[in-house]
Amino acid sequence: MPIILCLGNEIISDDRFGYEVAEALKDDAVFCGTVEVHFAARAGFELIPLLAERPAALVVDTIRTGHDQPGTVRMHDMGAFAPSNHLVNSHQISLPTALALARLYGIPMPASIEVLTVEAADLETLSEALTVRVAAAVAPAQQLIRKWLNSKVENHVSFKD
Amino acid sequence: MKSITIDPITRLEGHGKIHLFVKEDGELANCYFQVPELRGFEKFCQGRPVEEMARITTRICGVCPDAHHMAAAKAADAVYGVKIPSAAYKLRSLVYNAFFAGDHTTHFYALGGPDFVCGPDAPPGERNILGVIAKVGLDAGKQVIAQRAAGQRVIEIIGGKKVHPVTALPGGMSKRVSKDEQAEIQKLGDQMVEFAKFTVKVLNDVVLANPAYVELILSDSYAHKTYNMGLVDEQNKVNFYDGKVRVVGPDGKEHAKYEPKDYLQFVAEHVEPYSYLKYPYLKQIGWKGFVDGVDSGVYKASPLSRLNVSDGMATPLAQAEYERFYATLTHDKSGKTMVHATLATHWARVVELIYAAEMVQKLSRDDEITSDKIMEIPTATPSEGVGIVEAPRGTLTHHYRTDSKGIVVEANLIVGTTNNNAAITMSIKRAAEGLIKRGTEITQGTLNRIEMAFRAYDPCFGCATHSLPGEMPLEVIVHDADTGEVVQIARRQC
Numbered sequence: 001m002p003i004i005l006c007l008g009n010e011i012i013s014d015d016r017f018g019y020e021v022a023e024a025l026k027d028d029a030v031f032c033g034t035v036e037v038h039f040a041a042r043a044g045f046e047l048i049p050l051l052a053e054r055p056a057a058l059v060v061d062t063i064r065t066g067h068d069q070p071g072t073v074r075m076h077d078m079g080a081f082a083p084s085n086h087l088v089n090s091h092q093i094s095l096p097t098a099l100a101l102a103r104l105y106g107i108p109m110p111a112s113i114e115v116l117t118v119e120a121a122d123l124e125t126l127s128e129a130l131t132v133r134v135a136a137a138v139a140p141a142q143q144l145i146r147k148w149l150n151s152k153v154e155n156h157v158s159f160k161d
Numbered sequence: 162m163k164s165i166t167i168d169p170i171t172r173l174e175g176h177g178k179i180h181l182f183v184k185e186d187g188e189l190a191n192c193y194f195q196v197p198e199l200r201g202f203e204k205f206c207q208g209r210p211v212e213e214m215a216r217i218t219t220r221i222c223g224v225c226p227d228a229h230h231m232a233a234a235k236a237a238d239a240v241y242g243v244k245i246p247s248a249a250y251k252l253r254s255l256v257y258n259a260f261f262a263g264d265h266t267t268h269f270y271a272l273g274g275p276d277f278v279c280g281p282d283a284p285p286g287e288r289n290i291l292g293v294i295a296k297v298g299l300d301a302g303k304q305v306i307a308q309r310a311a312g313q314r315v316i317e318i319i320g321g322k323k324v325h326p327v328t329a330l331p332g333g334m335s336k337r338v339s340k341d342e343q344a345e346i347q348k349l350g351d352q353m354v355e356f357a358k359f360t361v362k363v364l365n366d367v368v369l370a371n372p373a374y375v376e377l378i379l380s381d382s383y384a385h386k387t388y389n390m391g392l393v394d395e396q397n398k399v400n401f402y403d404g405k406v407r408v409v410g411p412d413g414k415e416h417a418k419y420e421p422k423d424y425l426q427f428v429a430e431h432v433e434p435y436s437y438l439k440y441p442y443l444k445q446i447g448w449k450g451f452v453d454g455v456d457s458g459v460y461k462a463s464p465l466s467r468l469n470v471s472d473g474m475a476t477p478l479a480q481a482e483y484e485r486f487y488a489t490l491t492h493d494k495s496g497k498t499m500v501h502a503t504l505a506t507h508w509a510r511v512v513e514l515i516y517a518a519e520m521v522q523k524l525s526r527d528d529e530i531t532s533d534k535i536m537e538i539p540t541a542t543p544s545e546g547v548g549i550v551e552a553p554r555g556t557l558t559h560h561y562r563t564d565s566k567g568i569v570v571e572a573n574l575i576v577g578t579t580n581n582n583a584a585i586t587m588s589i590k591r592a593a594e595g596l597i598k599r600g601t602e603i604t605q606g607t608l609n610r611i612e613m614a615f616r617a618y619d620p621c622f623g624c625a626t627h628s629l630p631g632e633m634p635l636e637v638i639v640h641d642a643d644t645g646e647v648v649q650i651a652r653r654q655c
Contacts, residue, residue: 105306
């Protein structure tokens with residue numbers, strides 16, 4: 001079954017975005033039984049088992065590019081993210097690097113991985129609340145995820161394990 | 162005067178900056194290590210039920226969630242004055258050792274290992290885990306992944322969830338282990354021990370067989386004679402989960418051995434205006450600045466420190482490696498002669514990896530872990546408690562004070578890396594002094610050798626669980642302090 005993998009840390013302000021999106025999706029009947037929604041406060045190596053053997057995956061995460069206004073939601077293909085040479089550690093290795101490692105070992109990864117990001121305003125404050133602009137981005141993100149799900153249906157992506 | 166900035170530091174949690182101030186004659190004048198860590202966690206804890214701390218504090222750090230889980234649970238036990246049942250004690254110890262084995266594996270192969278396996282002067286693009294795999298072989302890489310998976314599986318069985326365990330509560334554990342699960346853990350424990358043996362072989366073949374690396378490990382550029390700190394059991398053997406805190410001087414003499422609840426009698430914290438991270442020191446010795454020796458309160462709490470404060474390991478294979486470690490580095494296998502070489506921490510980590518794997522194997526064969534008696538319901542009025550465990554990076558202290566309903570009114574945390582803040586600063590300076598001289602071209606290899614000085618501590622400063630895309634470029638700027646002119650820029654591309 002495809003997975004919507006929401007990443008983040010529930011106690012660091014806008015890094016909580018993935019958690020909020022996951023909670024919103026769990027209450028949305030459209031997603032029931034067709035896709036697994038999973039929140040994970042994990043990164044790097046730890047994501048490989050969650051993505052392995054999935055026909056498709058959408059990763060939801062917070063990002064800080066400095067190029068967009070906080071709360072800006074964008075969809076990216078995983079190819080937009082270049083692997084890091086540094087493989088900094090189990091925690092901070094980039095997702096593309098983790099995928100490269102998985103491919104090296106022949107672990108079946110989704111043929112299609114897309115990434116939904118929200119531009120963060122605050123990734124430092126210990127808080128169980130999003131900043132206003134990022135909080136307002138949860139609903140638009142939900143709409144984009146519906147479109148993603150529809151596109152997978154149209155493209156006949158298998159929705160069964 | 163010239164300023165050299167290494168920012169950000171690669172391959173460690175969070176972001177930090179190193180400022181090296183170089184005189185006109187090329188000599189190093191001073192070194193500042195800045196850490197922009199997240200602040201205010203103690204404040205964040207206030208007003209929350211103490212039994213929730215074991216789950217909340219796992220979010221402090223994406224690297225040591227299990228350590229915070231256990232320290233918080235032990236502190237909560239103390240807050241309620243409850244002694245947990247023997248089966249719960251064994252389950253906590255078992256899962257904690259499984260976590261340790263996985264964490265040390267990651268550091269040895271993905272973080273510290275590249276410096277030795279690929280070489281300190283290897284291009285950054287090769288000095289990483291893929292470079293390690295290229296050197297030691299694909300099968301070895303598979304074993305690394307399998308070892309990590311084994312540790313995570315044990316955590317999932319006992320801790321209820323992978324990565325972020327949830328089952329340790331005041332008074333014990335919330336989930337029992339079935340016979341089938343015990344059998345599975347036994348197999349995983351056996352696998353861990355075999356992997357630990359394999360790691361010793363890698364250490365021998367790649368690091369110890371290379372005289373240049375042994376010379377590097379033992380060089381004065383990477384040595385500090387400070388006090389050492391670590392938990393020990395009643396026989397003064399290394400123990401990650403429980404025991405008394407033992408502090409031993411650079412001369413090998415015991416300075417203190419105390420119960421966790423008494424930590425404030427022995428540890429105080431120094432503040433520098435340029436860093437958010439405090440500098441813990443030994444209260445009875447005092448803060449004398451960034452200097453080593455018996456008169457300075459600076460101490461280290463690391464895998465090497467744990468070996469230095471102990472009289473050995475409680476498991477046979479680890480004890481044999483402990484003796485080889487000291488016999489090789491001090492010609493005294495008893496361990497009574499201190500090892501002060503920072504880079505020997507990597508080897509100490511391997512000794513601990515063996516111990517952790519053996520402990521998983523041993524405890525998995527104890528039928529008491531399947532007992533139903535895993536919880537002693539707290540009945541006392543909650544008040545105050547301290548929990549200390551050894552995190553992979555050093556002694557981790559959680560201290561909570563609550564109201565009569567168990568709501569946290571005050572919290573104090575000293576995390577593993579914080580213990581080593583002063584020592585890390587000193588190590589960076591010492592390494593830089595040995596490497597940065599007049600006319601020295603600052604190469605990528607030079608920078609990496611400076612970073613190696615603190616990478617051995619496996620420092621962890623970050624709290625955010627992840628970043629996308631995750632690249633961490635490295636930029637070095639050399640200024641002429643008199644004119645402000647930039648005289649050199651070195652960038653490490655990701």
